[in-house]
Amino acid sequence: MDSIYEKRPWLKNYPDWAPHDLDLTSETALGDFKKSAALNPEAPAIYYFDHEISCGKVDRLSDQLAVAFENLGLKKGERIILDLQNVPQFPIAAYAAWKIGAIVVPLNPMYKEKELAYFCRDSGARLFLTLDEIASNLDLSFLEHTSIEKVITTSPLDFLPLGADPPDILKRPRKIAVPGAMDMLEMIEAFQGKTPNEPGIAPEDVAYLTYTSGTTGPPKGAMNTHGNIAFNARVYQAMQRIDSHDVVLGVAPLFHVTGEVAHLAIAALAGIPLVLYYRFDPGETLHLIERWKVTVTVASITAYIALLNHPDIKKRDLSSFVKAYSGGAPVSEATVNQFEEATGLYLYNVYGMTETNSPSHIVPWGTRAPVDSESGALSVGVPVPGCVMKIMDLDEGTRELSPGEVGEIVDSGPIVIPGYWQKPEETTHAIRNGWLYTGDVGKMDEDGWFYLVDRKKDMIVASGYKVWPRDVEDVIYQHPAVKETAVVGEPDPYRGETVKAFVALKAGMEDAVTAEEIVSFCKARMAAYKYPRTVEFVSEIPKTLTGKFLRRTLRDRGKPQKSVEENV
Ligand code: AMP
Numbered sequence: 001m002d003s004i005y006e007k008r009p010w011l012k013n014y015p016d017w018a019p020h021d022l023d024l025t026s027e028t029a030l031g032d033f034k035k036s037a038a039l040n041p042e043a044p045a046i047y048y049f050d051h052e053i054s055c056g057k058v059d060r061l062s063d064q065l066a067v068a069f070e071n072l073g074l075k076k077g078e079r080i081i082l083d084l085q086n087v088p089q090f091p092i093a094a095y096a097a098w099k100i101g102a103i104v105v106p107l108n109p110m111y112k113e114k115e116l117a118y119f120c121r122d123s124g125a126r127l128f129l130t131l132d133e134i135a136s137n138l139d140l141s142f143l144e145h146t147s148i149e150k151v152i153t154t155s156p157l158d159f160l161p162l163g164a165d166p167p168d169i170l171k172r173p174r175k176i177a178v179p180g181a182m183d184m185l186e187m188i189e190a191f192q193g194k195t196p197n198e199p200g201i202a203p204e205d206v207a208y209l210t211y212t213s214g215t216t217g218p219p220k221g222a223m224n225t226h227g228n229i230a231f232n233a234r235v236y237q238a239m240q241r242i243d244s245h246d247v248v249l250g251v252a253p254l255f256h257v258t259g260e261v262a263h264l265a266i267a268a269l270a271g272i273p274l275v276l277y278y279r280f281d282p283g284e285t286l287h288l289i290e291r292w293k294v295t296v297t298v299a300s301i302t303a304y305i306a307l308l309n310h311p312d313i314k315k316r317d318l319s320s321f322v323k324a325y326s327g328g329a330p331v332s333e334a335t336v337n338q339f340e341e342a343t344g345l346y347l348y349n350v351y352g353m354t355e356t357n358s359p360s361h362i363v364p365w366g367t368r369a370p371v372d373s374e375s376g377a378l379s380v381g382v383p384v385p386g387c388v389m390k391i392m393d394l395d396e397g398t399r400e401l402s403p404g405e406v407g408e409i410v411d412s413g414p415i416v417i418p419g420y421w422q423k424p425e426e427t428t429h430a431i432r433n434g435w436l437y438t439g440d441v442g443k444m445d446e447d448g449w450f451y452l453v454d455r456k457k458d459m460i461v462a463s464g465y466k467v468w469p470r471d472v473e474d475v476i477y478q479h480p481a482v483k484e485t486a487v488v489g490e491p492d493p494y495r496g497e498t499v500k501a502f503v504a505l506k507a508g509m510e511d512a513v514t515a516e517e518i519v520s521f522c523k524a525r526m527a528a529y530k531y532p533r534t535v536e537f538v539s540e541i542p543k544t545l546t547g548k549f550l551r552r553t554l555r556d557r558g559k560p561q562k563s564v565e566e567n568v
Contacts, residue, residue, distance in 0.1 A: 003400055005390040010382035010448025015364050017241060021386040022234050024414060028201055028226035029233060029265040030098040034059065036271030044273040046248075048159050049167050049284075050250075053088055055271070058095065059380035061188050066196035067098035068187040072127070073149060076101030076199045079125035079209065081148075082255070083107045083116070083134060086276045088159045090254045092233050093129055093262055098207065098226075101199045105209045107136055107219070113142035117151050120146035123209055123221060123421065132157060132176035138202075140180070145231065153185035156278055170283050177446060203227025206256045209421050212354040224257065228357040231414040233265035235384045239362045240323050242270045242297055247320075249297035250276045251285060258327060261358040262298035271374050282310040287377030287546050290316045290496040298358075300547025303329045308342055318343055323365055325350045327336055328519035328548040330452065330470060332477065333378045345397060351380035351452065355436055356415045359384050361450050372451045376474060379449040380442075387413030390435070391444055394456065397437055408454055411433045441468070458551055460489035460497050465529040467499055469551065472532060475525050476501055479518060484541040488555040501532040503553050504540050 011020050033055075035079040041056030051386045074080070080097045084090045094104045107116070109131065120128065120143065128143065129152040134217055140151065155175040160166055165331050201207075207229050209221035236242060247269050252258035267274035274287050275349070280303055288294065304326055307313055327350040336347045349369050352359040361381040363369045369379040383389040391407040393399040401407040416436045419427030430437055441450040441459070460467040469487035476485040484504040492498035503518060516533035542550040 004403065005075060005388055005389070005400065007443070008383070008388065008448070009403075009446070010444075010450075013364070013367065013382050013448060014385075015366055016438070018364055019238050019385055020177070022231065022238060022519050024203075024509050025230050025234065026203055027230045028098070028203065029097055030201065030226070031094060032230065032233065032265070033268035036268060043271060044402045045267070046091065047273050047275045047288070048088050049170075049277055049288070050161070051161060051164075052273075052289065053159060054356050058088070058092055061527060062092045062095035062099060062194065063195045064188045064191040065092060065184070067191040067194040067200075067236075069096060069102065069127070070196050071191075074100055074102055074126065077103065077202075077205075078091055079103045079105050079127045080127045081105045081107055081120065081121045081129060082122065083109055083111070083130035083156075084254070085156060085278045086133065086250050086254050086259070087131070087154070087156050087278060088276060089129075089154045090276075091274070092493050094185070094194075094264070098201055099196050099198050099206065102199050102338040103206045103209055104213075106260070107211070108255050109255070113139055117142045117146060117220065118212060120148050122286060126150070126228065127152060128152070131397055132178055132181075132383075132548045133172065135178040135181055136176045136375075148402050151178070151181040152184050152187065153178045158185055165259070167277070168291075169278055179540035181296060183268075201226050203230065204418070208260055208343075210260065210354050217426075220426055220467055222257075222258065222354045222417050223419055224354075224357050224417055228415065228417060229261055229265050230269070231386075232357040232359060232384075233269040234263045235359055235362075235415070236262055236266045238268060238385055239359070239364050240325070241365045242266060242272070242296065244271060246270060246272045246295045246323070247292050248272060249285070249289060249294040249299075249321075250274050251280055251297050251299040251303055253279070254327070256328075257352075257354045257358050260297050261326075262325075280306075282306040283312055285313045286310060286316040286318070289321050291317055293320040295320050297321075297323070298325040298327045299334060301326045301347075302329070302543060304347060304549035305340055306334065308339055313342060314356070318345065324348065327351060329549070332474070333376065334477070336378065349378055349380050351450070352415075353438060355417050355430065355438070356411055357417065360387065360411045360415055360438075362387060368450050370445070370447075372445070375418060375471065376450045376453070376454070377470075379445075380452050381450065382410075382448055383450070384413075384415065387411065387415055387445075389450065391442065392437075394441065401443075403444050406441060406443045408456060409438045409440045409442045409450070409452075412436065421426045450498060458488075460487075460499055462492075462497050462499055462529055472501065472522065472526065472530055473520055476503065476518065476532075478525070479521050480512070481505050481513045482518075485508075486549045486551050486554055487542045490534070490552050490555075492533075498532045498534075499530065499532045501537065502536050502538050502541060504538050510537075
């Protein structure tokens, strides 16, 4: 078939300096890091708050921890859970795991016993490495019915100089001893000067099991291979034009694919420092951008909005921060403009998912994304080098659609994971003949720019018409009193499903508008089948740590249980 997509019409939007293809590398993020460390051991690998940790030190400590893992009998291919905030122990433990060929299972530190038990059992991990403050707040008996043999704890204060006044978000007792747990620093110290017997890792070996929410059923472990991660680090290097002068801000959680690739793997590849600071805090972020002259990051739009609303935004010198990328959730043109007016910085869009190891589409650095004249949506960018993406029909997914037509986005190339951990059925459903069915609905314009419409599973069918929640939300956002909104489908005896909007109003505007007024506002601005029939006010729209609105939580309000996947 003569496919328009195979011709990659988007390549003409690449800047002159951006390669159309990237060589498949036999490297891994660990290999990249070791090369950078050998070249310049004194160079900073990590800035943890105001303190520096050199490449040589990270290499040495991860060697020693790898020996400790070996001594516990860990072998190639076995799993190690990292339940950590963004602390230096994450890269050190990840490199240590990879040095013995083990697989890292990064988890959201907000998980509680029931969720953790699921991930421990599903991954079959033998080690559970977490923060002392997390372990001491858990009832560790949940581990009894899992494969976990040892708990290792570490303190977020461990890599701050002794006696230093900790930053505000780390104000806590020095270190918590957790009964029965081993201490990560003591394990490292026990093997001074030792190096592990590295079994070697190949590009097809799994680097991470990154859990992702299931549309139905429990979370699935996406198998991000070493080859996937190393390739996509090169994608960022190419499209963000990263060189040795860049400094990357670790604002996305390291347990999410954005942190794994857009922070850790790119820092390893380019040999540049990664700024870590436990977890996102707007004031600390602004301070650290100025302090370390940060140039690049990928963060959620929620984080950028928090920066925008922080009183320090005008006080800090952000002039170094020229590669500010927003990914993981929809971004409106209005927000990009607002951010630019306040800071002078343009927000670049980047789109991807756990299954594509972060970026599949990106706005090349120095290029402004077009806005779709029909829907007003900001483009998520162009497909990354060396990959082909298509738009397929929404029913069977077998018919390629023309530019401008709305369908499911499917991706192919070295960015796609080989599958889900021990879930062959889900793998076959998601990846068909090498094409990943993303579950995202969107279109490509004649010039090869891609636009997202919504998630396929969030589609509402009202009186037989397809309604995309984002279309409705975009209109509600135009109301001056609205801070946030999320639109969902509600069962309706007559229309099958009907449209319901949850709305959070801006501070001080709580009494300024009624639900009926919001309904009328929408009715005047959109087709009759689309406008919300009910509006419910909430104080806040629930979100994941990566900034996604939890429409499902809203839809299920009132139902007793809360599923694991909602938190991912
Ligand atoms: P995750 O696997 O947690 O990274 O989530 C991936 C999903 O986030 C994608 O399938 C999209 O639905 C959404 N997403 C990621 N990036 C963007 C973006 N730039 N704009 C809109 N939605 C996005």
